[in-house]
Amino acid sequence: MIRATWGFRKLFLNVKHVDDIPIRRKIQQYLGSRPTYYRYMNGQLTLTP
Known part of the structure; x- marks a missing residue:
């Protein structure tokens, strides 16, 4: 079994735009x-x- 994820669009929701x-x-x-x-x-x- 291989563990994988589909996408990371929500990763940046809580990151400030300056750091983004x-x-x-x-x-x-x-x-x-x-x-x-x-x-x-x-x-x-x-x-x-």
């Missing part, structure tokens, strides 16, 4: 590109631990 942009950029860099980031965020790709 740098965090998003770091996640985009980690995932490789902006389109890949949005695929993970919208649940088109699954996130694994």
